[in-house]
Amino acid sequence: MKTADRTRTFEILLVEDNPGDVRLTEETLKESALSHRLSTARDGVEAISFLRQQGAHCDAPRPDLILLDLNLPRKDGREVLAEIKSDRRLKLIPVVVLTTSDAEQDVLRSYDLHANCYITKPVDLDEFIDVVKAVETFWLGMVRLPRSGSGAS
Amino acid sequence: MITRKTTRPFEILLVEDNQGDVRLVQESFHETGLLHNLNVAINGVQAMSFLRREGRKYAQAPRPDLILMDLNMRDKDGRQTLSEIKADRHLRSIPVVILTGSPHERDIFNAYDSQANSYIVKPIDVEEYMDAIKAIEAYWFYTVKNFLR
Numbered sequence: 001m002k003t004a005d006r007t008r009t010f011e012i013l014l015v016e017d018n019p020g021d022v023r024l025t026e027e028t029l030k031e032s033a034l035s036h037r038l039s040t041a042r043d044g045v046e047a048i049s050f051l052r053q054q055g056a057h058c059d060a061p062r063p064d065l066i067l068l069d070l071n072l073p074r075k076d077g078r079e080v081l082a083e084i085k086s087d088r089r090l091k092l093i094p095v096v097v098l099t100t101s102d103a104e105q106d107v108l109r110s111y112d113l114h115a116n117c118y119i120t121k122p123v124d125l126d127e128f129i130d131v132v133k134a135v136e137t138f139w140l141g142m143v144r145l146p147r148s149g150s151g152a153s
Numbered sequence: 154m155i156t157r158k159t160t161r162p163f164e165i166l167l168v169e170d171n172q173g174d175v176r177l178v179q180e181s182f183h184e185t186g187l188l189h190n191l192n193v194a195i196n197g198v199q200a201m202s203f204l205r206r207e208g209r210k211y212a213q214a215p216r217p218d219l220i221l222m223d224l225n226m227r228d229k230d231g232r233q234t235l236s237e238i239k240a241d242r243h244l245r246s247i248p249v250v251i252l253t254g255s256p257h258e259r260d261i262f263n264a265y266d267s268q269a270n271s272y273i274v275k276p277i278d279v280e281e282y283m284d285a286i287k288a289i290e291a292y293w294f295y296t297v298k299n300f301l302r
Contacts, residue, residue, distance in 0.1 A: 092262065112245065
């Protein structure tokens with residue numbers, strides 16, 4: 001299949017407070033044929049400071065893709081999503097909401113806030129791994145992402 | 154509670170003016186055996202009438218679970234249509250996947266800027282094109298959670 005650029009390193013930001021989910025996502029992506037670098041933010045405040053390159057994150061790369069949990073400490077994922085999608089420069093970055101929430105209002109609210117897609121985390125381990133692989137295949141292998149910084153000019 | 158066990162078909166709105174491409178999408182969906190309903194609009198004007206259920210023709214139009222949209226069409230192109238959908242309080246939560254021949258950075262940038270949910274360049278090869286359609290379907294139907302399912 002004709003795919004997106006395979007020669008570059010994709011920057012992924014995972015916003016997730018559950019260490020088990022972080023570990024599992026890391027391990028699943030490690031098996032990927034596509035070159036990538038996974039950064040992690042453990043709460044919403046850290047995610048925003050990473051994206052805005054503030055403080056300890058002054059050298060943070062601009063992510064090509066954000067995987068965002070909804071229920072996070074300090075600043076909740078819904079707030080983080082709203083901030084990203086109302087920022088002229090950050091709103092171009094695709095945000096995949098990846099959460100345990102199955103609540104219809106969370107699904108609807110996320111799309112309403114311009115989440116690029118909403119995925120409910122499967123409880124089953126193998127299914128979770130499949131979901132991470134499907135996200136990777138679709139967003140890094142198939143979709144054309146905006147070139148980093150193309151909005152800055 | 155949302156569940157995938159209901160038997161309601163997966164409603165897709167394809168906005169595409171090229172009859173050959175429409176045919177390929179139909180065949181791809183048919184091959185996967187997914188219970189679906191493929192609605193076609195040949196330009197942005199038709200697409201908006203469908204989405205807003207205008208006139209007798211569209212009074213019963215279903216709300217799509219997913220919109221696949223070309224960019225270059227006569228009578229309201231995909232760029233304008235995307236902006237209208239994403240500016241509409243009732244429509245903006247429907248995922249819009251841009252499916253176009255254009256690989257131009259400007260188009261990619263503008264599509265994400267207008268809140269397209271994703272952007273895919275149509276492969277020129279027919280087999281690759283059909284594989285892409287199947288992959289889009291698999292991702293949006295099986296992995297992603299749409300509401301009202």
